[in-house]
Amino acid sequence: DAGVTQSPTHLIKTRGQQVTLRCSPKSGHDTVSWYQQALGQGPQFIFQYYEEEERQRGNFPDRFSGHQFPNYSSELNVNALLLGDSALYLCASSAPGQGGNEQFFGPGTRLTVL
Amino acid sequence: GNSVTQMEGPVTLSEEAFLTINCTYTATGYPSLFWYVQYPGEGLQLLLKATKADDKGSNKGFEATYRKETTSFHLEKGSVQVSDSAVYFCALSDKNTGKLIFGQGTTLQVKP
Numbered sequence: 001d002a003g004v005t006q007s008p009t010h011l012i013k014t015r016g017q018q019v020t021l022r023c024s025p026k027s028g029h030d031t032v033s034w035y036q037q038a039l040g041q042g043p044q045f046i047f048q049y050y051e052e053e054e055r056q057r058g059n060f061p062d063r064f065s066g067h068q069f070p071n072y073s074s075e076l077n078v079n080a081l082l083l084g085d086s087a088l089y090l091c092a093s094s095a096p097g098q099g100g101n102e103q104f105f106g107p108g109t110r111l112t113v114l
Numbered sequence: 115g116n117s118v119t120q121m122e123g124p125v126t127l128s129e130e131a132f133l134t135i136n137c138t139y140t141a142t143g144y145p146s147l148f149w150y151v152q153y154p155g156e157g158l159q160l161l162l163k164a165t166k167a168d169d170k171g172s173n174k175g176f177e178a179t180y181r182k183e184t185t186s187f188h189l190e191k192g193s194v195q196v197s198d199s200a201v202y203f204c205a206l207s208d209k210n211t212g213k214l215i216f217g218q219g220t221t222l223q224v225k226p
Contacts (some may be wrong), residue, residue, distance in 0.1 A: 004157075031212065042118075042203055042216030043158070056211050090157055094212060101146055101207040103214055105158040 002027070004093050004106035012112045013081050021076040021109045025093030031055075032074040033103060034066060037088040049074050086113045116141045120204050120217035127194055127224050135189040135220045137178075137204035145206040147171075147180050147187040148214070152201045161189075161202070194224045
């Protein structure tokens with residue numbers, strides 16, 4: 001079992017650019033959630049995808065958007081990057097109702113905005 | 115709204131010392147509770163969980179008990195090792211939404 005995988009590992013962008021991050025969930029999981037973790041902080045929920053639709057959304061602007069594909073993999077897109085978007089972006093997968101909504105995390109993508 | 119509060123770190127202990135990291139929560143309903151651990155440069159790993167009041171989660175010598183009366187989920191370990199040095203996050207999950215809400219994290223440093 002490969003677990004949750006994310007790509008790329010690191011990314012450097014400049015302000016105003018756009019970025020796409022990718023995530024493949026753990027085998028058997030159909031729900032993907034994205035979190036932003038700023039340095040020294042706990043992860044903050046961005047949104048969750050299930051059955052190719054956004055099911056839940058946190059307090060993030062519309063510059064943050066996502067997509068889920070039929071194979072359950074997911075993308076996170078961020079437009080018009082700001083310096084404050086620099087963070088570790090974590091993807092987590094789960095199977096609803098199982099394990100008390102336990103989520104399994106990938107290693108993250110470290111985004112640096114210059 | 116739902117929230118999680120952890121004791122501030124860093125926590126510095128000698129090897130074989132007893133560890134307690136406090137965690138309290140505010141939530142409507144009956145959330146599931148989790149402890150995650152993050153080693154330097156890595157993502158989050160689930161350490162233990164509890165899904166209902168009075169449940170005790172345990173793993174790798176760590177334990178935490180879901181206390182509804184005190185809305186707490188304190189993490190304990192009887193004898194820490196240098197390899198336990200990491201950042202520990204307490205989190206709750208709303209059973210309806212599945213969204214995780216994290217505390218700010220507590221850094222643990224164990225010295226030989």
